[in-house]
Amino acid sequence: MTDALQPDAAAQGSDRRLRVGVIGLGWAGQQHVAAYAADPTVDLAALSAMEDHLLAQFGDLHDVPGRYQDWQQMIAEAELDAVSIATPTFLHAPMAIAALEAGLHVITEKPMAENAESAARMVEAANRAGRVLDVSFNHRQRGDVTALKQVVDSGVLGTLYYAKTGWIRRQGIPGLGTWFTKAKSSGGGAMMDIGIHMLDMALHLMGEPEVTAASASTHAEFGPLGRGGSGFGISQVEEGVPFEVEDLATAFLRLEGGGTLLLESSWAQWIPHDLCYVTLYGADGGATIEWGGPDGPSITVWTEVAGMPAVLEPVVGEDGRHAAAVAGFLHKVRSDSWAEHNGALALRRAEVIDACYASAKAGAEVAIGA
Incomplete structure (x- = not known):
């Protein structure tokens, strides 16, 4: 060093x-x-x-x-x-x-x-x-995420009490038979891989409320059949290597203060095209960002201006990404301020994902941080 x-x-x-x-x-x-x-x-x-x-x-x-x-x-x-x-x-x-x-x-x-x-x-x-x-x-470095965060922080939406977010792929199980689909090396499937992106974006946009409980369900309908990898036909899966993770997961998350967040993620699904979205519901307005479809990314805000219903289209800057x-x-x-940047926020994300998997396994709601 x-x-x-x-x-x-x-x-x-x-x-x-x-x-x-x-x-x-x-x-x-x-x-x-x-x-x-x-x-x-x-x-x-x-x-x-x-x-x-x-x-x-x-x-x-x-x-x-x-x-x-x-x-x-x-x-x-x-x-x-x-x-x-x-x-x-x-x-x-x-x-x-x-x-x-x-x-x-x-x-x-x-x-x-x-x-x-x-x-x-x-x-x-x-x-x-x-x-x-x-x-x-x-x-979270996307231009539309940055723009929506500015909308939330401005107070236009009022108090946020409900949100929905998800990433659903038409096809896209990464590396069938590789570390991606082995439980010990990956830690999980679609929720761990792409669901965590949406969880991070939603909580970031909502102002980092603590997640207090998770009720989740997981499914593996495509991967075990060799479907959903590089095309919707049957893929070659390494002989003797089982598909050990989920290819679809959903979760109902309770937030501090009584708010709720719905999360869904899937590597492969019978839908016309990929879909990524975050939708926020506030006391004074609602907003959504969406991308993955044929029409490209979109961001829309619904609120009221001078007593009249209004639809806002925030200006979106360039994506920052990696x-x-x-x-x-x-x-x-x-x-x-090195001490302030010790990975604690990412750890909270990991704790939520763990609780989701524990809930799915138990078939019951799991408390977080109790």
């Missing part, structure tokens, strides 16, 4: 460039690599991946000096300040904890970990090390 900026030095705007690395060069890892490479305040100093061709491809593309198949060797030798972790879910906790204990700041891809227990150990490690722990919820998530992480690293 280099002589990392201390919070007070960071707050004073130190000119030293941060040395960063990326572990995992799948699609998500490639987004982190591109974000760092485009940032003039950092040096992309090291990459780690099992695939030689990806190390060569992205190492050459961005002139990265450190290239490692062994991520532990990278952490020990590359003299980094911060690292992105974009690997299978079950590896997030051991990698993040090792990096934090080595004095590095860490951002992982979502979900934070395969369960809340592992996520809690990550937060504990961040607190012990006094380093930033962040999780990349890149979809680049914005990485930029936010770097801003936290350069701030004077």
Whole structure:
């Protein structure tokens, strides 16, 4: 590790460039690599991946000096300040904890970990090390999400008491027979993979109310038959590897103060096209964002102006996605408030997902944080 900026030095705007690395060069890892490479305040100093061709491809593309198949060797030798972790879910906790204990700041891809227990150990490690722990919820960086958050914060909708959110795919079970569909390595199916994005967006838009209880149900109707992967026909599933997770999950979530949130997620379903949405119901107005259909993204607000019903169409800026998530992480690293960014919010998301799975297994509502 280099002589990392201390919070007070960071707050004073130190000119030293941060040395960063990326572990995992799948699609998500490639987004982190591109974000760092485009940032003039950092040096992309090291990459780690099992695939030689990806190390060569992205190492050459961005002139990265450190290239490692062994991520532990990278952490020990590359003299980094911060690292992105974009690997299978079950590896997030051991990698993040090792990096934090080595004095590095860490951002992982979502979900934070395969369960809340592992996520809690990550937060504990961040607190012990006094380093930033962040999780990349890149979809909250969408332009329409940002615009709707501004609407909510303006008070136009009044008190929010009910919301619905979901991500339903026409087809799209990732990696049939791979770690994605094995319970131990992924922690869960559609809810863990894409439902957590919608949970994060909805709670973010609603002002972070605490979830107090979950009542959920899960189903696996496509994956066990080899359906819903790369097309709606039967896919080749690795022999002897069962489909261990759900391909559809629904949840009724109770919120502090009496509010409620409905959450649904599915990797494959008999619908005409993918659908992602968040709908908010307030005392003074309602709003919805939706994307995935043939008409493209939309955002609409219904309220009343001067006693007359009104439909508002907020101006939507560009999507930030992974680049914005990485930029936010770097801003936290350069701030004077590392202790405030210890992964606690992402841990709360993990606790909700755990409660949903526990509820589905028990067939009963499960309290959270009781």
